[in-house]
Amino acid sequence: MSVHTEPAVRVTGLTRTYHADGEPVHALAGVDASFQRGTFTAIMGPSGSGKSTLLQAAAGLDRPTDGSVWIGGTELSRLSETKLTELRRGRIGFVFQAFNLIGALTVEENILLPLRLAGARPDRAWITQVVDRVGLGQRLRHRPSALSGGQQQRVAIARALASRPEVIFCDEPTGALDTNTAAEVLTLLRAIVDEHGQTVVMVTHDPVAASYADRVMVLADGRIVHDMPQPGADRIAEHLATLGRSRAVTR
Numbered sequence: 001m002s003v004h005t006e007p008a009v010r011v012t013g014l015t016r017t018y019h020a021d022g023e024p025v026h027a028l029a030g031v032d033a034s035f036q037r038g039t040f041t042a043i044m045g046p047s048g049s050g051k052s053t054l055l056q057a058a059a060g061l062d063r064p065t066d067g068s069v070w071i072g073g074t075e076l077s078r079l080s081e082t083k084l085t086e087l088r089r090g091r092i093g094f095v096f097q098a099f100n101l102i103g104a105l106t107v108e109e110n111i112l113l114p115l116r117l118a119g120a121r122p123d124r125a126w127i128t129q130v131v132d133r134v135g136l137g138q139r140l141r142h143r144p145s146a147l148s149g150g151q152q153q154r155v156a157i158a159r160a161l162a163s164r165p166e167v168i169f170c171d172e173p174t175g176a177l178d179t180n181t182a183a184e185v186l187t188l189l190r191a192i193v194d195e196h197g198q199t200v201v202m203v204t205h206d207p208v209a210a211s212y213a214d215r216v217m218v219l220a221d222g223r224i225v226h227d228m229p230q231p232g233a234d235r236i237a238e239h240l241a242t243l244g245r246s247r248a249v250t251r
C-alpha cells in the first residue's frame, strides 16, 4: 500500500468487551472503518452505542479485546506501552469535552506540553501558525482560568495540533459550550481539515455539530449502522430518530 493513499486511521474487526457484574458488555462488536487523510468524520449514535470506546481504542488510549488499529502504516497492538505512548504524543491529537488543560500552566505551556513530554523540539514556525489559526496570539501568557470555555477549547485544539499529528480525535468537543461558541470551535475544526489537510474524527450527539463533517457514521450496539456522506443536519436528526424508534420496537 502506498504511503500517500493509506488512510490516516483504519480499524478492522474491532471488538471491546467489558465485564460488569460478571456479565459481558459488548461495547464494540466488530467495527471495520477507514478514515482517509484530510477528512472530517462525525461519529454519532445513542448513549452506550460504543462511540467513546471506538475513539479511545483508535487513539491507542485503550487496548481492544480483538481486532486491529492502524495509524498510517503502524499497527498499534504490536507496540510496547512505551512505543504506544510515543506514538500518541507524536502522531495523535485528542480533544476532550472538558478541555483537560493544566491550570497551573500558561496557555503557551499547555500548547507545548505534549512536545516537552515527548522531548521533541517545537517547530516554531508551525506553532506560530497554529496559535494564529486558533486566534490565541494575545493570550499566550494567560492561565486557562482567565479564558472563556470556547477559548479554552481552542487552546486544547492548538495543543492537539502542536505535534502536527496524523489525526485529531475529538470526544464531544462542543458538549460543554453554548451554541455560538460551539459554532466557532466547529468552524475551526473544519478549517484545520480544509486548510491544513488534517484528519479529524469527532464523536458528537449534536446533528448540527455533525453537519460540519464530510461524513457521518452512526453506531448502535457496538456496530456501524449508517455510514453516509454529509447528509445535512435535518437528515442526520431523522436517521437518529428512526434508530431510536427501531430500537424501541426491538426491545
Ligand SMILES: Nc1ncnc2c1ncn2[C@@H]1O[C@H](COP(=O)(O)OP(=O)(O)OP(=O)(O)O)[C@@H](O)[C@H]1O
Binding pocket: 018, 019, 020, 025, 026, 027, 045, 046, 047, 048, 049, 050, 051, 052, 053, 054
Ligand atoms: N469501563 C467500563 N466498564 C464496563 N462497561 C463499560 C465501560 N466503559 C464503557 N462501558 C459500556 O460499554 C458500552 C459503550 O460505552 P461507550 O462509553 O463507548 O458509549 P457511548 O456511545 O460513548 O455513550 P455516551 O454517548 O453515553 O457517551 C456501554 O454499555 C457502557 O456502559
